[in-house]
Amino acid sequence: DAGxxxxxxxxxxxxxxxxxxxxxxxxxxxxxxxxxxxxMRGLELLIYFNNNVPIDDSxxxxxRFSAKMPNASFSTLKIQPSEPRDSAVYFCxxxxxxxxxxxxxxxxxxxxxxx
Amino acid sequence: GQNIDQPTEMTATEGAIVQINCTYQTSGFNGxxxxxxxxxxxxxxxxxxVLDGLEEKGRFSSFLSRSKGYxxxxxxxxxxxxxxxxxxxxxxxxxxxxxxxTGTQLKVEL
Numbered sequence: 491d492a493g494x495x496x497x498x499x500x501x502x503x504x505x506x507x508x509x510x511x512x513x514x515x516x517x518x519x520x521x522x523x524x525x526x527x528x529x530m531r532g533l534e535l536l537i538y539f540n541n542n543v544p545i546d547d548s549x550x551x552x553x554r555f556s557a558k559m560p561n562a563s564f565s566t567l568k569i570q571p572s573e574p575r576d577s578a579v580y581f582c583x584x585x586x587x588x589x590x591x592x593x594x595x596x597x598x599x600x601x602x603x604x605x
Numbered sequence: 606g607q608n609i610d611q612p613t614e615m616t617a618t619e620g621a622i623v624q625i626n627c628t629y630q631t632s633g634f635n636g637x638x639x640x641x642x643x644x645x646x647x648x649x650x651x652x653x654x655v656l657d658g659l660e661e662k663g664r665f666s667s668f669l670s671r672s673k674g675y676x677x678x679x680x681x682x683x684x685x686x687x688x689x690x691x692x693x694x695x696x697x698x699x700x701x702x703x704x705x706x707t708g709t710q711l712k713v714e715l
Contacts, residue, residue, distance in 0.1 A: 523703075531707075532692075532705055532706065532707035532708060533648070533692065533694075533705040533708075534705070535702055535703065535704070535705075538702070545701075546701060546702055581647060581648075588701075589696055589701060589702050589703045590635045590636055590655075590696040590699075590701075593638065593650040593653065594650075594703065595650075596647035596648050596649070597647060598646070598647050599647055
């Protein structure tokens with residue numbers, strides 16, 4: 491399997507612009523997770539899906555962030571409008587079972603820089 | 606709230622043994638993972654403990670004490686490639702989500 495695929499790998503944008511991050515989970519995995527990693531706060535869960543349905547979005551910082559999973563093989567995380575404090579590495583991860591039952595496999599991440 | 610504590614940095618010598626500790630105070634605890642993350646890369650799975658005791662996997666071992674809210678990762682026969690960040694992550698909310706510590710940056714020296 492190709493593993494979790496994320497695009498783009500790097501994104502540089504200006505404050506106020508819309509940013510869309512993309513993720514393809516491992517085929518057959520029913521769970522998909524979006525994380526954000528910064529030096530100050532470490533790795534934080536933003537939202538996760540089970541069978542394409544959002545289960546927990548309590549980590550989404552504010553209304554500027556939205557995530558969708560239109561089908562089992564694709565998810566997006568959108569930031570509109572972007573701000574400099576959104577600069578971070580965004581990871582997508584997937585797993586066969588839920589958080590307490592299976593390891594999560596992480597994609598390579600998208601390094602976002604908002605100027 | 607969830608509170609997971611790890612040392613920020615550790616340094617050890619090639620060939621030696623190092624123990625990375627993790628203490629936690631979380632609600633609905635249901636297990637603990639250790640992940641390894643090399644600089645600029647994604648976290649990768651190392652171990653999972655749900656019951657008290659020691660889990661051994663090659664050079665790496667992980668221990669959990671649920672009553673003490675404590676875990677450690679033991680790395681033996683350290684190699685230079687073990688230089689990385691080690692993330693402790695608790696399954697919280699009754700198994701609903703994974704909450705990560707901020708990680709321990711391990712540097713292995715000659």
